[in-house]
Amino acid sequence: xxxxxxxxxxxxxxxxxxxxxxxxxxxxxxxxxxxxxxxxxxxxxxxxxxxxxxxxxxxxxxxxxxxxxxxxxxxxxxxxxxxxxxxxxxxxxxxxxxxxxxxxxxxxxxxxxxxxxxxxxxxxxxxxxxxxxxxxxxxxxxxxxxxxxxxxxxxxxxxxxx
Amino acid sequence: xxxxxxxxxxxxxxxxxxxxxxxxxxxxxxxxxxxxxxxxxxxxxxxxxxxxxxxxxxxxxxxxxxxxxxxxxxxxxxxxxxxxxxxxxxxxxxxxxxxxxxxxxxxxxxxxxxxxxxxxxxxxxxxxxxxxxxxxxxxxxxxxxxxxxxxxxxxxxxxxxxxxxxxxxxxxxxxxxxxxxxxxxxxxxxxxxxxxxxxxxxxxxxxxxxxxxxxxxxxxxxxxxxxxxxxxxxxxxxxxxxxxxxxxxxx
Numbered sequence: 001x002x003x004x005x006x007x008x009x010x011x012x013x014x015x016x017x018x019x020x021x022x023x024x025x026x027x028x029x030x031x032x033x034x035x036x037x038x039x040x041x042x043x044x045x046x047x048x049x050x051x052x053x054x055x056x057x058x059x060x061x062x063x064x065x066x067x068x069x070x071x072x073x074x075x076x077x078x079x080x081x082x083x084x085x086x087x088x089x090x091x092x093x094x095x096x097x098x099x100x101x102x103x104x105x106x107x108x109x110x111x112x113x114x115x116x117x118x119x120x121x122x123x124x125x126x127x128x129x130x131x132x133x134x135x136x137x138x139x140x141x142x143x144x145x146x147x148x149x150x151x152x153x154x155x156x157x158x159x160x161x162x
Numbered sequence: 163x164x165x166x167x168x169x170x171x172x173x174x175x176x177x178x179x180x181x182x183x184x185x186x187x188x189x190x191x192x193x194x195x196x197x198x199x200x201x202x203x204x205x206x207x208x209x210x211x212x213x214x215x216x217x218x219x220x221x222x223x224x225x226x227x228x229x230x231x232x233x234x235x236x237x238x239x240x241x242x243x244x245x246x247x248x249x250x251x252x253x254x255x256x257x258x259x260x261x262x263x264x265x266x267x268x269x270x271x272x273x274x275x276x277x278x279x280x281x282x283x284x285x286x287x288x289x290x291x292x293x294x295x296x297x298x299x300x301x302x303x304x305x306x307x308x309x310x311x312x313x314x315x316x317x318x319x320x321x322x323x324x325x326x327x328x329x330x331x332x333x334x335x336x337x338x339x340x341x342x343x344x345x346x347x348x349x350x351x352x353x354x355x356x357x358x359x360x361x362x363x364x365x366x367x368x369x370x371x372x373x374x375x376x377x378x379x380x381x382x383x384x385x386x387x388x389x390x391x392x393x394x395x396x397x398x399x400x401x402x403x404x405x406x407x408x409x410x411x412x413x
Binding site for chain 2: 001002003004006007009011012013014015016017018019020021024025027028029030031033034036037038040041043045047153154
């Protein structure tokens with residue numbers, strides 16, 4: 001085996017080169033590059049953790065806002081309902097009042113109209129009595145030749161009509 | 163066995179020691195370059211990572227997780243060491259499996275199949291445990307050898323066994339990696355020899371009867387070896403993190 005046969009003649013060379021190469025490897029790559037890469041990985045991990053924390057905080061804030069918003073919404077809805085109910089009640093009262101007033105006016109007008117009607121009827125009645133008594137006087141004169149006084153005719157017509 | 167041969171590419175000398183630039187050194191540099199390229203591809207450091215950056219972050223995150231799960235928050239300090247060990251072993255293992263042999267004259271070399279290299283890695287791991295343990299706990303570190311609940315009449319035996327198991331760690335670390343790489347590569351070499359010699363055999367029945375099953379088996383063994391490459395790197399990193407845990411938290 002050359003590894004054992006050659007060990008005495010090559011150990012110094014291998015030793016020297018091994019230490020040289022491993023020294024460079026350790027100090028340049030092991031201590032230099034690895035620590036830089038580690039720092040980079042750590043920075044990334046920290047950034048991710050920070051971002052996650054920020055997102056969590058924002059979510060909690062949004063949850064709070066949503067809860068507050070729904071409270072406000074409920075309050076506003078309640079208020080609106082109360083206002084609508086009040087408006088409805090007021091509207092009903094107004095309508096009632098107006099209806100009552102209109103009713104009163106209409107019944108007043110009706111009463112006046114009835115009074116007018118009664119007067120007109122009385123007048124017409126009187127007119128009819130006159131015409132009838134006159135006609136009765138004429139008819140009696142024509143038919144029987146008897147003279148009937150206007151007063152007699154009028155009382156007779158009155159008795160018939162009433 | 164030629165694949166484990168170390169060939170000098172350029173002669174170098176330092177204080178009487180032969181530190182020639184060899185194919186082993188070349189592959190160490192190739193491994194280093196490959197790791198650097200891989201890591202550099204993920205250095206854009208964007209907030210939203212691309213695919214390459216994702217892969218790089220996956221590897222660093224893997225080591226980070228391993229350290230924090232086996233040591234705890236204090237494990238962060240040892241991430242560079244374990245990361246370097248893991249990446250070097252992983253890339254060296256994979257680099258040794260690269261099909262560079264299709265280029266005539268070139269062949270892949272597995273850096274981690276040499277005891278000297280695995281010993282250096284194991285000593286780095288073991289030395290860190292010793293230094294951290296003694297630095298953090300002083301002489302109290304030696305309470306590591308007396309586990310909780312040891313009956314007093316076993317105090318002469320348990321610390322001895324614990325000490326022995328502690329001292330054996332670097333050898334087990336180094337030998338495990340060395341043996342896994344060597345054995346896997348030797349097995350592949352043997353099967354490849356069956357395929358080639360079977361095809362070249364004069365008797366015609368040898369090729370379909372020996373070379374073909376060997377070839378099919380070799381595909382499976384190659385996949386298994388790729389798995390072993392990753393597992394060995396993982397095992398080395400995991401054991402190192404567990405040993406450092408002993409030093410940091412005692413037990």
